[in-house]
Amino acid sequence: MNRRLFVFFATLFLLLTATALGNDPSGGSPGKTGAAKPAITPDISEEPTRLACDEGGGALSYDELPCMRSPKIEDDIAGDAHRQVRLVATQSDAANESPNASISKEAPLIASISKETLWRNRDGQSQTWFHPRACMMPGASGDPIALMTLQQIGGSDYFGQVHWSMSTDLGKTWSDPEPIAALGRDPIPGREDDLRAAVCDVVPQYDPVTNSLLAMGHVVFYKGDYFARKEQLSRYPIYVTRDQHGTWSERKILQWDDPRGSNIYSNGCGQRVVLPDGDVLMSFTFGPGETNRMVSGVRATFDGELLKVKEVGPALQNNQGRGLLEPSVAEFGDKFWITLRAEDNRGYVSVSDDGLNYEEKRAWAWDDGTPIDMSTTQQHWLTHSDGLFLVYTRKDESNENVIRWRSPLWIAQVDTDNRCLIKASEQVVLPLVGDGIDAPNHVALMGNFHVTHASPEESWVTVGEWMPRDGYRGDVLLARIRWSKPNRTPLW
Structure with a gap:
């Protein structure tokens, strides 16, 4: 009627x-x-x-x-x-x-979510792979293939050499991980002890303008078999490139000569945007000390071999704990979006017209105005041509005793008019396995994850589980998110 x-x-x-x-x-x-x-x-x-x-x-x-x-x-x-x-x-x-009337009237964009295990080590009989992050790139025939970077974990912030793996069948099977030679542990000039410069938090991304791949993380310092917590030198972004023939470059540093980043400037774990002219839009978390780190939008040039800072925007701040951490950037509609890890039980969001000048940040909240409890953990964007989503962790009655509430992983659609999450759209991407109340030490954490636009029909969330109080065991998981309508966002 x-x-x-x-x-x-x-x-x-x-x-x-x-x-x-x-x-x-x-x-x-x-x-x-x-x-x-x-x-x-x-x-x-x-x-x-x-x-x-x-x-x-x-x-x-x-x-x-x-x-x-x-x-x-x-x-x-x-x-x-x-x-x-x-x-x-x-x-x-x-x-x-209503600005979200179409969301309630139309079928949800997410048709289904399924869980797959890529590498197993819950029994502790093999390696525990961590930081699994994938990107799509054209293969020799032009068809999309997936390249993933990953590394072993053996302790808190203690990682092995960065490896890579390839899938030619949309993530169903993966090649055995192979080391990237330049992303191991290097001696430090002028040091006679065994302090070494390693690399972690690497994110690969294909650049269609130069037909090359940029894999960027940041430096971390180890001594022997542990993270040298009291001997961390200044930290900065490390990257390597991979050309169209599959050759990896030597280790390179993204230089930024600014005293505000004298202690640390980093883009570890961060999502980036490749612009039509080949420039890379990303962000830095930076600071002259251990606390009150800031975040700024960054635009860099990239010619397939060298990445150079071109512009840095005004800083966003949050003077709680270490400040603002692990920013991720996405493009949706006519805006650039940034999501921020923080240390005040919140995550934050902001938008920008140019990816450099961001508006004042807002704490992530539901569409009824209720703030969302997030405990110092990264969030990442999932973009569909018809909707913007956030993947995140949060406090829930099922995980109250899990470290930093880092299980399960959730996804919700963003109300882009009001810059909040639509509560009715929330669902679990990867479930909590175990008892997060009475046996939290046996619940695998999933706080270091990545999102990949894999095809018009599906996107992925990849994560390496680990149990810091139960032998650092865990599997590498892939959540396959299937869309109800094609995602017209370009693959690269």
């Missing part, structure tokens, strides 16, 4: 009722027997189709429909009917004009 017919029949019912009550044979007062007036009359900015009443008050007409009798003593009752019709019309109009 269309809206006009619905309103007509609702009006007809109310007016028939009003007429019957107004002609009560017992002689009761029409003013007392009429329908009760609504407590709230909505503020209507646009008039709905009017109910016309002739000057004599004896007839009501709706559009071109026949009239029915309504004596003057029934004016209040008729007015009530009129207001009820206006209320129905207003509610219908409001629903149609």
Whole structure:
């Protein structure tokens, strides 16, 4: 039934009722027997189709429909009917004009989510792979293939050499991981001890302008078999490139000569955007000390071999703990979006027209305004041509005792008008396995993950599980998110 017919029949019912009550044979007062007036009359900015009443008050007409009798003593009752019709019309109009009306009316973009295991080590009999991050690139025939970087984990912030693996069948099978020679542990000039410069938090991305791949992480310092927590030198981005013939380059440093980054400047774990001219839009987390790190948008040039900082935008700040960490950038609509890890039980979001000048950050919240509890863990974007999504961890009654609530992984659609998450769209990407209340030490953490736009039909979330209090065991998982309509976002 269309809206006009619905309103007509609702009006007809109310007016028939009003007429019957107004002609009560017992002689009761029409003013007392009429329908009760609504407590709230909505503020209507646009008039709905009017109910016309002739000057004599004896007839009501709706559009071109026949009239029915309504004596003057029934004016209040008729007015009530009129207001009820206006209320129905207003509610219908409001629903149609809602910025997220299409989300509720159309089928959800996510058709299904399935879980696959790529490498197993929950039994502790093999290696525990970590930081699995994939990107799509054209193969020799031009068909998409996936390249993943990953490295072993043996302790808190203690990682092995960065490796790579390839899939030519959309992630169903993967080649055995092979080391990237330049991303191992290098001696430090001027040091005679065994402090070494390693690399972690690597994110690969294909560059279609130069037909090359850029894999960037940041430096980390180890001594022997442990993370040299008290001997970390200044930290900075490390990258390598891979040419069209499959040759990896030597290790390179993304230089930034700014005193604000004298202690650290980094893009570890961060999503980036390749612009049409080949420039790379990303972000730095940086600071002159251990606390109160800031985040800025960064634009860099890339020629397939060298990455150079071109512009750095104004800083976003949050003076809690270490500050703002692990920023990720995505492009959606006509905006660049940035999501930020923080240390005040929140995550933050901001937008920019150019990827450099970001608006004041907002804490992630639900669409009803309730803040979302996030414990110092990264979030990442998943983009579909018809919707923007966030993948994240948060506090839940199932994971209250899990370290930093880093299981399960969730996904929700972003209300891009109000810059919040739509609660009704939330679902689990990768579930918590185990008991997050009474046996949290046996729950594998999933706080270091990545998102890949794999094809028009599906996207992936990849993560390396680990149990820091149970032998650093865990599997490498892939969540396959299938779309209900094709994702027209370019693969590269």
